[in-house]
Amino acid sequence: MKIVCVGAGSMAESMIHGWINKRILKPEDISVMNKSDLARLEFLRDEYGVNIVEAEKTELRKAHFVLLAMKPKDAAVALGAIKEHLTAETVILSVVAGVSIASIQKHSGLLPVARAMPNTSARIGKSATGVAWSKQVTLEKQHELRSLLSSIGGVTVVKEEQLHAVTGVAGSGPAYVYYMAEAMTEAAIEEGLSLADATKLVRQTFDGAAEMLQHSNFGELRQKVTSPNGTTAAGVAALDNHQFKKVIHACVKAATNRSQELGREFD
Template sequence: MKIVFFGAGAMAEAIISGWVNSPKLPPLSLYVTNKSDDQALTDLQTKYKIELMKDHPTCLEDADYVVLAMKPKDAQQAFQAIQPLLPKHVTVLSVIAGIDLEVLTHAFPGHPIVRIMPNTSATIGKSATVMSHTPTVIESNLHFVKALFEAIGTVEVMKDDQMHAVTALSGSGPAYIYFVTEALQRAAQKIGLPQEQANALILQTLDGAVAMLKETNEKPATLRKRVTSPGGTTEAGLKQMKDLGLDTAIVKGIEAACTQSAHLGEVVKDSMLPSRSSL
């Protein structure tokens, strides 16, 4: 199975790393190219023993899938360059934030298209991936694409109009967890804990809390209340966090990410669908 990546950024590398290292997948023929960063291509080839695509038309002749993994701002130019080179049998997979199936169908008429939002935890086989697709994707191809991403995490199929929210929640989600972890590290330093031991405590606490949510099937609020004794230390900490608006900040942050995903998509849509922008 031959898969060609257009784009060699963080998301492309996370997916490639997950696929190359997954024991659940057969060997894949992976090719990659990008707009200008030759060093990124060389690094990917060295790390994962994949092929670099130098001759687009020849390389695409026997491709089964292409993965669009460029930045949204580069999408229109890239689409115009790629579309004439794609044989009709190729299925298009897009992991570009914000760009919906309407735009992708306009850019690649006649091609089956799957829009995919994984996250960078794909690197270690722990991605939370969501996909939507056009009706033209045949069942066997959809099954294969799901298997690809199930090999590097979990997969949900949702409506295309829900993908901006997905991008904000799980696509960007690892960054929120890392941000909270950084705050825990700063707090540990401030209250006088040795860095190495504090980091070990933080990571195990995060791991244990996630395991409790998964394995007990209890609601987060129920588990939180069990830890929170009246007048105790946890109550004091949570009260301060709530007073400072931590819960509101998290909700507002995810809403802002959702709005930005929609904005990125609208910019591309307006530039690629002229009849729409003139309405």
């Protein structure tokens, strides 16, 4: 299986790292290209052993999948640059936020298109990925896509219109967790812990909680550690007093809305 990555940012790198690390693809089966940043392409070649697409773009004709991984504003130009080099059998796998399958096909021809929204935890095989595909994607290609995406984490097949919500929850979600980890660390330091100790304790807390989440209902887990009139109850009450749930809802809603806006801007 050969893949060409059009776009070479953090998402593409995370997926490349995951594919190679899980041995789903060999480095020589992956080629990379972008608009103009040769230094970035050379870094990926040197770091992972992947190929840089040559000027003739023959790699595109041999590709089973073409990964679109650029900013939405650059997608139309990128598709225009590669369109003539794609074959009818090429499957486009887009991780471009907000840009619809119909819009991609408008710029590339009526090719099979899958849209996925992974996150950068793909780098360690822990992505939460939502995927939808066009009717041109055969059952065989759907199976191959599932294999590709499941090698970098969990996969949930959704309706295309639901990918905006997937973006708001899972695509952007790691940043929310990192932000909370930052805040907890800062609060721990204010309460007298050293930076080193606070960081270690927060990391282990998130690691343990993430593992527990795999085995139990979220609400039940919270209730089990929240003894009446205890320290956890006091902390959760402070979250409620500051409308923590409303803040999280607003956060997810804002990211979901922005995904929808990016699609409209592209169209």
